[in-house]
Amino acid sequence: MDLVNLDKILEKEPKYRLKQAKSAVFKDLIEDWQEAKTLPQGLRKELQEHCPLRLEASIFGTPDGPSRALFSLRGGLKVESVLLRHKDGRNTVCVSSQVGCVLCCQFCATGQLGFKRNLDYPEITDQVLFFARLLKKEKQKITNVVFMGMGEPFLNYDNVLKTIEILNDKDGFNLGSRHFSISTVGIVEGIKKLAEENFQVNLAVSLHAPDDKLREKIMPINKKYPLEKILDAVNDYVKKTKRRVMFEYIMIKDVNDSDEQATKLAELLKNIPLSFVNLISYNPTGIFRPSLPERIKRFKEVLEEKGISVTQRYRFGQDIAAACGQLAGKR
Ligand code: SAH
Numbered sequence: 001m002d003l004v005n006l007d008k009i010l011e012k013e014p015k016y017r018l019k020q021a022k023s024a025v026f027k028d029l030i031e032d033w034q035e036a037k038t039l040p041q042g043l044r045k046e047l048q049e050h051c052p053l054r055l056e057a058s059i060f061g062t063p064d065g066p067s068r069a070l071f072s073l074r075g076g077l078k079v080e081s082v083l084l085r086h087k088d089g090r091n092t093v094c095v096s097s098q099v100g101c102v103l104c105c106q107f108c109a110t111g112q113l114g115f116k117r118n119l120d121y122p123e124i125t126d127q128v129l130f131f132a133r134l135l136k137k138e139k140q141k142i143t144n145v146v147f148m149g150m151g152e153p154f155l156n157y158d159n160v161l162k163t164i165e166i167l168n169d170k171d172g173f174n175l176g177s178r179h180f181s182i183s184t185v186g187i188v189e190g191i192k193k194l195a196e197e198n199f200q201v202n203l204a205v206s207l208h209a210p211d212d213k214l215r216e217k218i219m220p221i222n223k224k225y226p227l228e229k230i231l232d233a234v235n236d237y238v239k240k241t242k243r244r245v246m247f248e249y250i251m252i253k254d255v256n257d258s259d260e261q262a263t264k265l266a267e268l269l270k271n272i273p274l275s276f277v278n279l280i281s282y283n284p285t286g287i288f289r290p291s292l293p294e295r296i297k298r299f300k301e302v303l304e305e306k307g308i309s310v311t312q313r314y315r316f317g318q319d320i321a322a323a324c325g326q327l328a329g330k331r
Pocket of ligand 1: 101109148149150151210248281284285
């Protein structure tokens with residue numbers, strides 16, 4: 001929906017009207033302005049005409065598994081997001097911040113698309129609203145938003161932060177800042193900027209390799225931001241925010257999953273306080289294959305023996321190719 005237009009239309013109204021309108025959209029999750037009973041009829045009509053609430057998306061997936069939504073944007077572009085329903089009642093939306101991506105990580109489906117453009121904050125917000133409306137019908141709520149869909153959030157910093165600000169608003173969607181996670185390949189300027197924000201959002205850094213040589217090969221951006229620079233920035237971030245940082249590590253067979261590489265990774269991270277490694281099963285999207293479960297288990301053990309905290313994320317709905325980080329808008 002056109003959030004910029006919403007502000008514009010309500011500029012000429014008393015201040016409380018904007019608050020009422022935003023509360024109707026983000027709290028009551030209305031899908032038609034006629035449902036906004038607190039607003040006068042004339043204003044509802046005007047909003048209906050100039051700021052329609054309909055969201056253009058098609059949905060794929062299974063009722064209790066992950067659902068994947070494909071959004072049609074202006075200019076005929078498409079972008080995807082995923083809803084992950086966890087067994088403990090949490091519902092996470094994995095949102096995209098860009099159409100395509102400039103980074104060309106070898107293992108990532110989005111990179112293979114090339115880069116089209118940044119999403120603006122209403123387009124990112126819509127992805128969350130869409131699933132929030134869906135869940136409302138089941139009397140459920142979104143509990144987490146992760147920027148792990150298409151694109152690199154720190155190359156679209158302002159729109160990402162503005163989205164968080166909107167969804168964090170107490171009079172609206174009211175999702176606490178600790179329920180947002182931003183995942184980055186390690187754009188150092190972004191990490192530094194985030195450390196200065198008032199929002200206590202979670203930071204995740206995609207490492208995927210324990211040394212520059214391998215990382216450069218599978219993630220070309222490592223030439224610009226080598227490991228030492230990234231880890232220095234993370235160190236400063238942790239000191240400043242006292243918040244935990246997650247290092248993501250996708251397990252790719254015979255590429256980054258040996259015992260030696262686990263030892264190297266532990267060496268690299270041992271002095272970074274409050275950090276932990278999240279081992280992610282690789283979703284095959286091209287030239288690589290996923291590590292075998294026994295290999296992942298052993299890799300985890302080596303890290304833990306060396307004092308590194310480790311968590312594990314399994315394949316979310318690989319059957320419908322819906323995991324975060326491999327969205328490509330193929331349909
Ligand atoms: N650009 C950001 C956020 C988008 S990707 C980043 O790279 O962090 C979100 C996560 O999914 C990243 O850790 C990314 O490396 C990972 N990912 C990409 N392709 C994947 C795949 N095929 N299988 C599993 N994880 C993948």
